[in-house]
Amino acid sequence: MSELDFIYKRKSIRDYKEGEVPKEDILKMLEAATLAPSPKHQQNWHFVVVQNGEIVSKMAEAVTKSHEYIASLARNEEERAQFMKVLPYYLNFQRSSCAVIVYAKEYDMIEEKILRANGVDEAIIDVIKSPQAGAQGIGAAVENFLLAAANMGYGACYMTGPAHAKTEIEQIIGFEKPGYSLMAIISLGIPADETPRQPRRKPLEEVVTFITE
Numbered sequence: 001m002s003e004l005d006f007i008y009k010r011k012s013i014r015d016y017k018e019g020e021v022p023k024e025d026i027l028k029m030l031e032a033a034t035l036a037p038s039p040k041h042q043q044n045w046h047f048v049v050v051q052n053g054e055i056v057s058k059m060a061e062a063v064t065k066s067h068e069y070i071a072s073l074a075r076n077e078e079e080r081a082q083f084m085k086v087l088p089y090y091l092n093f094q095r096s097s098c099a100v101i102v103y104a105k106e107y108d109m110i111e112e113k114i115l116r117a118n119g120v121d122e123a124i125i126d127v128i129k130s131p132q133a134g135a136q137g138i139g140a141a142v143e144n145f146l147l148a149a150a151n152m153g154y155g156a157c158y159m160t161g162p163a164h165a166k167t168e169i170e171q172i173i174g175f176e177k178p179g180y181s182l183m184a185i186i187s188l189g190i191p192a193d194e195t196p197r198q199p200r201r202k203p204l205e206e207v208v209t210f211i212t213e
C-alpha cells in the first residue's frame with residue numbers, strides 16, 4: 001500500500017457493465033472536481049450530467065455524422081480508415097450509463113485587457129494567451145473527477161475526441177450559460193470485469209529535465 005495508490009488506481013475505462021451510478025456518488029466526484037486549482041480561482045467550469053438514453057443516442061449520432069464527414073475529406077483511403085478506427089473511442093459515453101459534459105468559460109485575463117487597450121500586436125497577445133489557462137483549469141478539474149471515480153470503484157474516461165461535434169452536441173443538450181462552451185466529455189459507469197491495462201509511460205528520463213545550476 002503506497003501513499004500514491006489513489007493515483008495508480010486510475011486508468012481510462014472504456015467498457016462498462018449495466019447499472020447506474022447513484023446521483024450522490026456523482027455529486028461526490030463533482031465536488032472533488034471543483035476542489036481542483038483554477039487560474040485566479042475563477043472556477044471557470046460547469047458540468048452537465050446526462051443520464052438520458054435518448055439524448056446520449058442523439059449525441060452519439062452527431063459525433064458519428066461529424067466523424068464520417070471528416071473521414072470523407074481524408075486525403076487517401078489509408079487516412080480515412082485510420083480515422084474511422086478511432087470512432088469507437090469517441091463514443092465511450094454511449095457504452096457508459098452517464099456522460100458528464102464539461103463546459104468552460106475562457107480565462108478572464110487582465111494582462112490581455114491591458115495590452116489590448118494599448119493596441120499591442122495580436123501576435124503578442126496570442127503568445128500571452130497560449131498557455132490556455134482556462135483549458136488547463138478544466139484539465140485539473142477533470143483529473144480530480146477521474147481520481148475520485150476510480151477510488152470510488154467506478155470507471156471513467158476523459159474525452160475530447162467527440163468535441164469535433166461540439167456545436168451539434170451543445171444544441172442537443174440545450175444547456176446555455178453565457179460565455180461557456182463544451183470542452184470535454186467524461187464517460188462514467190461501472191467498469192467491465194476485464195479492461196485493458198493502462199498503457200506504458202515514457203521513461204522519466206525522457207520527459208523530465210532538472211536544472212540545478
Ligand SMILES: Cc1cc2nc3c(=O)[nH]c(=O)nc-3n(C[C@H](O)[C@H](O)[C@H](O)COP(=O)(O)O)c2cc1C
Binds near residue numbers: 089090092157160161
Ligand atoms: C485531454 C484528453 C483527451 C482525451 N480524449 C480521449 C478520447 O476522446 N477518447 C478516448 O477513448 N480517450 C481519450 N483520452 C484518454 C487517453 O487516451 C488516455 O488517458 C491515455 O491513452 C493514457 O491512458 P490512461 O488514461 O489509461 O492512463 C483523453 C485524455 C486526455 C487527457
